[in-house]
Amino acid sequence: xxxxxxxxxxxxxxxxxxxxxxxxxxxxxxxxxxxxxxxxxxxxxxxxxxxxxxxxxxxxxxxxxxxxxxxxxxxxxxxxxxxxxxxxxxxxxxxxxxxxxxxxxxxxxxxxxxxxxxxx
Amino acid sequence: xxxxxxxxxxxxxxxxxxxxxxxxxxxxxxxxxxxxxxxxxxxxxxxxxxxxxxxxxxxxxxxxxxxxxxxxxxxxxxxxxxxxxxxxxxxxxxxxxxxxxxxxxxxxx
Numbered sequence: 001x002x003x004x005x006x007x008x009x010x011x012x013x014x015x016x017x018x019x020x021x022x023x024x025x026x027x028x029x030x031x032x033x034x035x036x037x038x039x040x041x042x043x044x045x046x047x048x049x050x051x052x053x054x055x056x057x058x059x060x061x062x063x064x065x066x067x068x069x070x071x072x073x074x075x076x077x078x079x080x081x082x083x084x085x086x087x088x089x090x091x092x093x094x095x096x097x098x099x100x101x102x103x104x105x106x107x108x109x110x111x112x113x114x115x116x117x118x119x120x
Numbered sequence: 121x122x123x124x125x126x127x128x129x130x131x132x133x134x135x136x137x138x139x140x141x142x143x144x145x146x147x148x149x150x151x152x153x154x155x156x157x158x159x160x161x162x163x164x165x166x167x168x169x170x171x172x173x174x175x176x177x178x179x180x181x182x183x184x185x186x187x188x189x190x191x192x193x194x195x196x197x198x199x200x201x202x203x204x205x206x207x208x209x210x211x212x213x214x215x216x217x218x219x220x221x222x223x224x225x226x227x228x229x
Contacts, residue, residue, distance in 0.1 A: 037164075044221075044222050045158070045220045046220065047218040050218060057216050059215060104212065104213050104217070106166055106175075107154075108166050108169075110165075
């Protein structure tokens with residue numbers, strides 16, 4: 001069974017940093033691209049960052065480019081999101097999502113999400 | 121950046137009725153469009169990928185159509201479990217980019 005388990009969400013002050021992790025189980029991790037998608041309170045889904053199967057293809061939304069960094073470790077079947085210079089508007093549930101293929105594709109499996117709250 | 125515009129923002133229908141949701145892209149995305157169902161407290165669920173292909177386990181009452189800039193998600197006969205928020209999503213491999221529409225809330229009339 002495919003499982004994606006996010007961790008690392010917490011309360012952090014504006015300007016602070018946080019690292020989210022997503023551990024994958026039940027499939028060949030290095031066959032799939034991975035992304036982070038967030039949902040702020042009362043808002044819709046927003047793609048944040050994505051990485052292809054070998055880590056060479058990486059993309060970011062305009063709202064986080066230059067502040068967030070996505071990375072993966074295929075040996076550990078994990079994907080990470082380093083979040084720096086956090087702002088109040090980064091407050092959201094952050095979901096880890098699996099692409100259907102090794103590249104940027106539709107997301108066929110999602111984690112349950114981890115909550116990041118940016119507040120003083 | 122490609123912008124996806126969904127309409128209507130809210131759709132009020134009764135069980136048994138047909139639902140038609142629209143997604144329009146600001147420029148052509150070919151057939152690189154997906155649809156998701158999202159309920160509060162749950163992870164989003166992939167319904168349709170590549171514009172018209174049903175994802176694994178998705179009932180036949182869900183169908184997708186369109187290409188280029190105009191896409192439609194149809195639900196042939198609504199069941200109580202179908203009332204949720206629906207998002208469309210496009211993807212581009214170069215430059216790597218993904219965007220979601222703002223969502224359509226499907227509510228019980």
